[in-house]
Amino acid sequence: MRVVLAEDLFLLRDGLIRLLEAYGFEIAAAVDNGPELTRALLTIKPDVAVVDVRLPPSFTDEGLQAALHARREVPGLPVLVLSQHVEQLYARELLADGSGGVGYLLKDRVFDADQFVDAVRRVAGGGTAMDPQVISQLLARNARNEPLGGLTPREREVLELMAEGRSNTAIAQRLVITERAVAKHTSNIFGKLNLPPSDDDNRRVLAVLAFLDRS
Amino acid sequence: MRIGAAPLAAVRGLALALLALPVSLALFIFSVVFFAVTFPIGFLLFPVVIAGVRSYAGARRRLAYTWFGVEIKEPYKPRPRFRRGLRGVFQRYRWAVADPATWRDVLWLFVDATVGAVLGLVAFAVPMYGPYGWVLAAGVWKPIFESGGGDWYTFIHVVDQNSADNAALLGVVYTLIGLWLAPRLLRASSLLTRGLLAPTRERELELRVAHLTESRSDALDTQAAELRRIERDLHDGAQARLVAMGMSLGAIEHLMDRDPEKARRLLAEARESSSKALTELRDLVRGIHPPVLAERGLGDAVRALAMASPLNTEVSVELPGRLEAPVESAAYFAVSEVLTNAAKHSGARRVWIDIRYEDDRLRLVITDDGHGGADASGGTGLLGIERRLGTFDGVLALSSPVGGPTMVTMELPCVLTAPGH
Numbered sequence: 001m002r003v004v005l006a007e008d009l010f011l012l013r014d015g016l017i018r019l020l021e022a023y024g025f026e027i028a029a030a031v032d033n034g035p036e037l038t039r040a041l042l043t044i045k046p047d048v049a050v051v052d053v054r055l056p057p058s059f060t061d062e063g064l065q066a067a068l069h070a071r072r073e074v075p076g077l078p079v080l081v082l083s084q085h086v087e088q089l090y091a092r093e094l095l096a097d098g099s100g101g102v103g104y105l106l107k108d109r110v111f112d113a114d115q116f117v118d119a120v121r122r123v124a125g126g127g128t129a130m131d132p133q134v135i136s137q138l139l140a141r142n143a144r145n146e147p148l149g150g151l152t153p154r155e156r157e158v159l160e161l162m163a164e165g166r167s168n169t170a171i172a173q174r175l176v177i178t179e180r181a182v183a184k185h186t187s188n189i190f191g192k193l194n195l196p197p198s199d200d201d202n203r204r205v206l207a208v209l210a211f212l213d214r215s
Numbered sequence: 216m217r218i219g220a221a222p223l224a225a226v227r228g229l230a231l232a233l234l235a236l237p238v239s240l241a242l243f244i245f246s247v248v249f250f251a252v253t254f255p256i257g258f259l260l261f262p263v264v265i266a267g268v269r270s271y272a273g274a275r276r277r278l279a280y281t282w283f284g285v286e287i288k289e290p291y292k293p294r295p296r297f298r299r300g301l302r303g304v305f306q307r308y309r310w311a312v313a314d315p316a317t318w319r320d321v322l323w324l325f326v327d328a329t330v331g332a333v334l335g336l337v338a339f340a341v342p343m344y345g346p347y348g349w350v351l352a353a354g355v356w357k358p359i360f361e362s363g364g365g366d367w368y369t370f371i372h373v374v375d376q377n378s379a380d381n382a383a384l385l386g387v388v389y390t391l392i393g394l395w396l397a398p399r400l401l402r403a404s405s406l407l408t409r410g411l412l413a414p415t416r417e418r419e420l421e422l423r424v425a426h427l428t429e430s431r432s433d434a435l436d437t438q439a440a441e442l443r444r445i446e447r448d449l450h451d452g453a454q455a456r457l458v459a460m461g462m463s464l465g466a467i468e469h470l471m472d473r474d475p476e477k478a479r480r481l482l483a484e485a486r487e488s489s490s491k492a493l494t495e496l497r498d499l500v501r502g503i504h505p506p507v508l509a510e511r512g513l514g515d516a517v518r519a520l521a522m523a524s525p526l527n528t529e530v531s532v533e534l535p536g537r538l539e540a541p542v543e544s545a546a547y548f549a550v551s552e553v554l555t556n557a558a559k560h561s562g563a564r565r566v567w568i569d570i571r572y573e574d575d576r577l578r579l580v581i582t583d584d585g586h587g588g589a590d591a592s593g594g595t596g597l598l599g600i601e602r603r604l605g606t607f608d609g610v611l612a613l614s615s616p617v618g619g620p621t622m623v624t625m626e627l628p629c630v631l632t633a634p635g636h
Contacts, residue, residue, distance in 0.1 A: 054510060061510040085497055085506045089519045108493050111486055137523065 001124060002028040004046040006037040006063055007082075008055050016050065016110065023117045034062030041070035041077065048124035052107075053083040053090065064090055075099060080123045082107050088213075091134045095209055100202045103129030103165070119165075127202050128165035130209070135163045138212040147193050155192075158185040163208050167201050221342075221394035224401050227282055228338030231404070235332040242268050243324035250312075262307040268320050272412055275327075285405040290316040290414030293425070316418065323411035331404050338400040342393025348386025352379040434606040437599075441503075448499050456492035460485050508547050512537045516547050517568060524554050526566045526583070533571040536631035542607055546570075546579060546627060549600045549611075553581045553623050556596060561585025561621055572631065579625040587619035597623070 003025045007013040010032075017027050029040040033056045041049055049070075055062040067079040080103035081094060094102045103123040109131065110116050119129035139160065142148050151159065154175075161171045168186070172179045186204070190197050193211055198204045246268060249261040269291065276287040292314050297303045311317055348368055351359075356379040359366050366373045368382035414422060463485040470478040500506065508516040514532035521528035538546070550568065557563050563585030570579050591597040591613045601611045609627035 054506070059509075083506075085501065087507050087519050088522045089507065089511075089515060092522075108490050111490060141522070141525070 001047045001121075002026050002044070003120075004028055004037070004040045004044055004049040005030040005051075006032070006034075006040075006049070006055060006066070007052045008032045009052075012052075012107070019110070019113055019116070020050075020120070023113070025120070033057060034066050037063060038066040038069060041066065042073055045074055045077065048078040048080060048120055050080050050082065050120065053081055061090070064093070068093060071097065071099075071102075076101050076126065078123045078126065079103070080105065080120055080129060082110070086131050086133045086137075088134060088137055091130060092213055095128075095206070095213070098206055098210070100128055100206055101126045104134060105129060105131045106133060118170075122165055122167075127167075128205050128209070130164050132160070132164055135160050135212075138163070138209075142212055150192050151189065155185050155189050158182060159189050159208065162186065162189075162205060163212065165205050221397055224398040225339050225342045225393065228335040228397055228401055230335075231278075231401070232332045232335030232339065235327045235335065238271065239324045239331070240328035242271060243321060243328055246321045246324065258304060258308050262311040265311040265317055265320075268317075268324065272320050272323070275408060276412060279405045279408055283402055283405040285402070285409055287409045287413045288419070288422075290319070290412070290418045290422075292316070316414070319411050319415075323408065326407065326411060330407065334400050334404040334407075338393075338397040338404075340393075341396055342390050345386035345388075345390030345393065348382040348384075348389065352376075352383035352386075356382075430602075430605040430608075433602045437603060445499065445503065448495070452495040452499070453492045456488050456495070460488045460492070463488065504544060505547065508543060513543045513546055514570065516543075517550050517570060520547075520551055520554060521566075521568065524558060524566070526554070526558050527564060528554070528566045528568065530568045531570070534577075534631075535572060538572075538577060538629055539632055542577065542627055542629040545603055545607060545609070546577060546625070549604060549625055550579060550581065552596050552600050556589070557581070557583045557585060557621070560589065561587075561619070563619075563621075575628060575630065577627045577629050579627075580622065581624075582620055582622045585619050585621055586617070587615045587621050588617040589613060589615035589621050600625075 001024075003020055005013065005016055005020070005027060007016060007030075013030055013032065017030055020027060028044050028046050031037050031040055035057075037049075037051065037055065040046075049067065051063045051067050053061050053063045055066075064081060067081060071077050071079060075097070076099045078101035079094075081090070082105055083090075084107055086104065086106055091104050094104055101123055103119055105116075105119060109119070122129050139148070139156075148156075157175060158171060161174060166174070168179050168182045172182045175182070187197060189208075190204075193208075195207050195211060198207065242264065245264045246261075249257045249264050251257070273289070276289070279285045279287055292310075295306070295310060297306050297310075351366065351368060351373055356366065356373045356376070360374055369385060371378055371382050371385060373379050373382050463481050467478045467481045467485070470481065505516055505519075507519045512534070514530075514534055517532065518530050521530045537543070554566065554568075557566055561583050563583035566581065566583045568579070568581050570577070572578070589597075591601070591611075597611065597613060604611055604625060604627060607627050607629065609625060612624045613621075614624075615621040
């Protein structure tokens with residue numbers, strides 16, 4: 001799987017390259033600034049891009065802007081955005097086109113190599129990987145709203161993991177329950193939130209995120 | 216509005232004249248007399264009269280602004296804290312006599328009672344002379360003429376209906392001229408008032424220096440307190456965690472061969488520590504300079520704030536570019552503080568934030584639908600915001616009637632740096 005990597009701090013870039021290579025990814029390009037990232041994304045069209053939000057030369061959200069620009073040019077281009085901090089505003093912008101293949105994680109998540117690589121693979125496969133912090137902020141904001149209040153604690157847990165972009169199998173493993181139980185919880189959740197049921201994992205996640213972001 | 220303004224000005228002219236003639240004159244006479252008699256009554260009463268003069272002048276300044284749009288600043292030296300007893304009496308007397316603004320006030324009283332009053336009367340009388348002509352033409356000329364004489368309407372001798380009609384025609388001219396004249400006369404009168412009641416250039420600079428000294432020391436205090444807080448947070452937080460991590464790593468090195476199971480446990484703990492340290496650093500950075508603010512500027516940073524707020528918040532932003540970094544930061548933290556207040560104390564459900572840039576000023580208006588009754592001096596943090604904005608010559612106004620809504624308006628003079636993207 002070919003990866004374009006954008007990170008301006010040498011140590012982190014180096015660490016990420018080694019990590020990804022150890023898990024069998026091929027680093028097609030590793031850049032350290034916004035303009036080069038845009039060029040790499042548009043010419044290489046990688047299977048997945050791992051991008052730091054803040055990049056030189058302006059040290060503003062150049063990485064994010066490059067990623068959004070590239071996704072407008074190449075719809076569905078999988079991009080996983082990393083940052084020192086997560087902002088709902090940025091999450092909303094990444095999800096705005098509703099086409100999946102996006103991720104938005106805190107840089108700390110790299111510590112857990114297995115989970116991180118799993119997130120990269122998910123994004124490359126057209127899924128999503130949202131940081132638990134984004135999801136908990138979204139849920140906190142919606143806490144007072146009617147339909148969410150009607151969920152059982154277990155259903156809330158499932159909803160959280162689902163919103164992060166995890167598959168039923170992964171949720172079952174995490175909560176130590178059977179996949180059938182997860183499927184039952186999900187159909188309950190979709191019923192309570194009035195969302196159309198769907199078998200497609202990715203579309204399901206996007207529906208949930210859109211629901212949470214609406215209010 | 217344009218048509219109503221002129222008659223209104225005429226009426227206001229009369230009101231001003233009626234106010235200026237007795238009050239200004241009386242205060243002028245009191246001032247002069249009590250200054251002249253000095254010991255002992257003058258010593259006691261002169262400062263009292265001057266205090267009265269100042270509040271009267273203050274009322275007239277406000278009137279000049281609300282009626283004629285002429286803004287007049289206060290020129291007085293700050294009032295000291297007076298001591299009790301005889302020394303206090305001397306102190307008061309000196310405070311009243313030594314301020315040059317006192318004597319400019321007294322001079323103004325005289326000018327206002329004479330020139331000011333005449334201007335006001337003329338502004339009222341000229342347009343009103345017209346209707347008098349019409350009254351004559353309506354038949355009043357007859358009894359006047361019959362009781363012997365006949366009235367002169369300016370240059371027209373009113374002796375019959377014909378000349379009375381001419382007087383009415385001339386009256387129209389008078390009214391038109393008067394209505395044109397009235398607002399101009401009163402504006403001239405207000406400018407005269409400003410000439411005497413506003414601070415002189417020298418005093419204005421003095422006041423400015425006093426303000427700058429105060430706000431600079433406020434800014435330095437705030438900054439020092441901020442640095443202390445950051446130091447403490449780093450010391451107790453991230454720094455302590457790194458020490459703990461170093462110790463864990465040392466222990467792991469030691470245990471690796473002898474007790475790999477325990478070493479593994481310690482490793483997990485060390486990783487946990489590092490992630491907590493990162494979280495703490497992240498929160499600290501957010502408190503110093505929020506990343507969205509650095510990356511996107513004020514508009515998006517406030518939008519991000521609104522998204523994180525438990526209240527239903529609507530944001531509208533009209534900024535043609537980026538602001539200077541310190542202003543941006545001050546404005547951001549001010550909005551953040553006001554939002555927190557609204558969520559904590561106001562009982563509001565909805566908040567509207569309006570940010571715009573007009574006439575070289577950044578204007579922030581935050582309104583909530585809570586129960587109101589907020590008090591700037593009630594320790595709600597508004598005082599802190601006001602001080603912080605004061606460093607940039609910014610101002611804060613609070614309107615919060617009991618029952619709501621609460622509206623906080625902030626204004627900061629500033630320049631735009633780069634166009635936004």
